Amino acid sequence: AQSVTQPDIHITVSEGASLELRCNYSYGATPYLFWYVQSPGQGLQLLLKYFSGDTLVQGIKGFEAEFKRSQSSFNLRKPSVHWSDAAEYFCAVVPLGGSYIPTFGRGTSLIVHP
Amino acid sequence: EAGVAQSPRYKIIEKRQSVAFWCNPISGHATLYWYQQILGQGPKLLIQFQNNGVVDDSQLPKDRFSAERLKGVDSTLKIQPAKLEDSAVYLCASSPSGTPTGELFFGEGSRLTVL
Incomplete structure (x- = not known):
């Protein structure tokens, strides 16, 4: 069955530390891949997206993600986390063809310690 | 450019009551x-519209949920009667015309509490 998995419900890091949030998907062909961020009481904001080409994708707010076909993964990274990065992060996949409807993972809550 | 507008931001109702949420997508x-x-x-996903037509409503609980986008612009989502398990944030999103990519632009959401 097609699915998107974010294995970590919560991640806690210290301010200034590096961050990696995991996302794995199970689809027949490589889908389009997205990361969104949701701050408390807000809607989702796009951080970055992957359609094809270079497997390392740069996004807003200093985030990047790497697509690894062999591992069916699209992990989000940031070299140095700021307190304002505390939020919920969602990975989303869009199967090619059809209606291009995104399916979201359950999210990872990022907690940043000062 | 104005973003996706949603209202109300918060709503508290008793179970079996009805509620409606409104969404105005990004222009165009x-x-x-x-x-x-x-x-x-x-x-x-509950429902996807393309202009004023429904593309996918396979996960919409049609016995209590309904949605419309009559003029292909703004949309209303209604719940009647509400159940406790309908407590959630209802997010509206839109995407540009042209080649679809699945990239969505979200509103701030409408938080529903059913007591």
Whole structure:
């Protein structure tokens, strides 16, 4: 069955530390891949997206993600986390063809310690 | 450019009552989505419109949920009668016309509490 998995419900890091949030998907062909961020009481904001080409994708707010076909993964990274990065992060996949409807993972809550 | 507008931001109702949420997408965006986000979960699609036509409503509980986008612009999502398990944030999103990519622009959501 097609699915998107974010294995970590919560991640806690210290301010200034590096961050990696995991996302794995199970689809027949490589889908389009997205990361969104949701701050408390807000809607989702796009951080970055992957359609094809270079497997390392740069996004807003200093985030990047790497697509690894062999591992069916699209992990989000940031070299140095700021307190304002505390939020919920969602990975989303869009199967090619059809209606291009995104399916979201359950999210990872990022907690940043000062 | 104005973003996706949603109202009300918050609503508290008793079970079996009705509620309606409104969404105005980004100007020119032909595709509109309603997602339900239950606490601790990712957003789940309820319905997708392309202009004023329904593309996918397979996960919409049609015995109590309805949605319309009569003029292909703004949209209303209604719940009648509400159940306790409908407590969630209802997110509206839109996407541009042209080649679809699945990239969505979200509103701030409407938080529903059913008592």
